[in-house]
Amino acid sequence: MAVAVEGVWKYFGDYPALRDISFTASGGSCLALVGRNGAGKTTLLRILAGLSAASRGRATIFGGDARDPGTRRRTGYIGHGIAVYDELSARENLELFARLYGVADPAEAASDWLERTGLAAVGDGLAREFSRGMRQRLAIARAFLHAPGLMLLDEPFTSLDDRAIALMQELLRQALARGATVVMSTHQLREALELATHVCLLVRGRGGHFGERTAEMAGDPGYLYRQYGEL
Amino acid sequence: MTFLRHSLAIAVKDLRAEMRTKEAINASLAFAVVILVLFSFAIDPEVVAMAEISGGVLWMVFAFASALILNRSFARELSNDCLDALIASPVSGAALFFGKALANFALLVAVEIVCLPVFGVLYNVRWTRGLGWLAAVVLLATWALTVIGTMFSALTVNLRLRELMLPTLVYPMLIPALMAAMQLTTVLITGQPIGENWLWLRLLAGFDIIFTALALALVETVLVR
Numbered sequence: 001m002a003v004a005v006e007g008v009w010k011y012f013g014d015y016p017a018l019r020d021i022s023f024t025a026s027g028g029s030c031l032a033l034v035g036r037n038g039a040g041k042t043t044l045l046r047i048l049a050g051l052s053a054a055s056r057g058r059a060t061i062f063g064g065d066a067r068d069p070g071t072r073r074r075t076g077y078i079g080h081g082i083a084v085y086d087e088l089s090a091r092e093n094l095e096l097f098a099r100l101y102g103v104a105d106p107a108e109a110a111s112d113w114l115e116r117t118g119l120a121a122v123g124d125g126l127a128r129e130f131s132r133g134m135r136q137r138l139a140i141a142r143a144f145l146h147a148p149g150l151m152l153l154d155e156p157f158t159s160l161d162d163r164a165i166a167l168m169q170e171l172l173r174q175a176l177a178r179g180a181t182v183v184m185s186t187h188q189l190r191e192a193l194e195l196a197t198h199v200c201l202l203v204r205g206r207g208g209h210f211g212e213r214t215a216e217m218a219g220d221p222g223y224l225y226r227q228y229g230e231l
Numbered sequence: 232m233t234f235l236r237h238s239l240a241i242a243v244k245d246l247r248a249e250m251r252t253k254e255a256i257n258a259s260l261a262f263a264v265v266i267l268v269l270f271s272f273a274i275d276p277e278v279v280a281m282a283e284i285s286g287g288v289l290w291m292v293f294a295f296a297s298a299l300i301l302n303r304s305f306a307r308e309l310s311n312d313c314l315d316a317l318i319a320s321p322v323s324g325a326a327l328f329f330g331k332a333l334a335n336f337a338l339l340v341a342v343e344i345v346c347l348p349v350f351g352v353l354y355n356v357r358w359t360r361g362l363g364w365l366a367a368v369v370l371l372a373t374w375a376l377t378v379i380g381t382m383f384s385a386l387t388v389n390l391r392l393r394e395l396m397l398p399t400l401v402y403p404m405l406i407p408a409l410m411a412a413m414q415l416t417t418v419l420i421t422g423q424p425i426g427e428n429w430l431w432l433r434l435l436a437g438f439d440i441i442f443t444a445l446a447l448a449l450v451e452t453v454l455v456r
Contacts, residue, residue: 049315050318050319051315051455053456067455069321072320072321079312079316081310081311081312081313082311083312083315083316084311085244085311085313087248087251088244088248088251092247096240096244099236099237100240100322101320102233102321126251142316152319
């Protein structure tokens with residue numbers, strides 16, 4: 001199993017942000033984590049990414065701990081920020097993360113991903129000089145350049161321009177086709193349910209529903225909330 | 232090997248970013264020189280033997296100026312959520328800390344190299360007399376500043392008042408190292424042999440070893456909450 005979450009709780013002080021969450025995701029599946037603001041989607045993704053520790057319960061990635069370096073080498077993460085360094089060039093940003101992820105030839109990987117994201121011509125320009133759309137594409141390249149077996153995406157389509165959305169969807173399709181697992185939290189149900197094979201609905205920190213994405217869900221994004229959650 | 236490779240990648244990244252903006256090093260250098268100048272006005276060389284207070288003055292300046300570099304160390308990772316990307320990557324907390332410490336150490340040493348001749352001229356002190364030993368003391372004490380400062384930079388990175396909290400937490404922790412550095416620097420600048428002050432040097436080296444080991448062991452807990 002690529003991702004296994006068993007009875008995970010997370011407290012912030014006395015407040016339980018996650019309450020007894022359990023689900024699994026196998027290789028080649030795409031799990032959409034959905035829920036209203038404050039449902040616990042980001043908290044859960046941060047635990048899976050090894051950025052935060054569960055207060056109770058267990059989250060395993062490829063059978064290992066999320067903080068294990070071997071696990072993290074196989075995981076790609078896109079959070080709320082674009083996570084690129086403004087003072088470095090696009091190429092330097094990609095080479096840095098390629099080195100950190102142990103990519104065999106960081107320079108070649110950086111060139112390849114600059115090409116794939118349409119940034120080859122401006123690869124030596126500083127990231128701070130880029131337009132918003134270019135920075136978003138650079139962030140996508142940063143997350144995908146080590147060919148991760150698991151992608152953890154927090155609101156991946158939010159504030160992306162059309163070109164970046166198309167690029168993201170194409171890369172996610174390619175990742176799923178090669179057997180990678182995708183776990184994404186999102187409010188943009190239409191884009192997410194187009195790709196999702198499974199859905200996990202969080203309702204105020206609790207698991208509202210977990211199961212395969214059905215035709216009703218894809219056809220009517222509001223169906224999920226009406227059927228299992230809150231309106 | 233992976234630890235060193237990751238640490239070097241982080242250090243090179245930090246130094247490259249700093250050389251492009253020069254935010255921290257310019258502020259630190261300007262601050263250090265201004266304090267040196269102000270102290271030189273405040274102390275009357277006909278009343279006070281300058282060499283006798285040289286260690287104290289020098290390390291007060293270095294300690295205050297270092298806060299400006301150390302404050303930026305982890306704070307620079309906050310823009311664009313870069314810290315999350317680093318913690319989510321296969322880099323261990325220890326390698327991240329060590330890489331940042333190496334970059335901070337290089338920047339602090341650069342500031343000190345510029346400040347020492349300025350100090351010599353303003354205070355009319357011959358600081359090159361025991362240059363080998365002085366270099367050893369400066370490097371050991373700077374590493375102490377670096378290790379404690381980098382660790383507390385990680386600890387305070389998410390606080391709103393981190394610019395205030397870092398010096399408040401760091402200086403009390405540094406008292407043993409600063410006392411040793413001040414004593415040894417004064418001894419060397421006044422031309423005394425280091426023999427009788429061997430214990431201070433051992434204290435400084437011991438401080439470095441203990442706090443480096445503690446920081447490497449604890450930083451992962453500090454970063455992942």
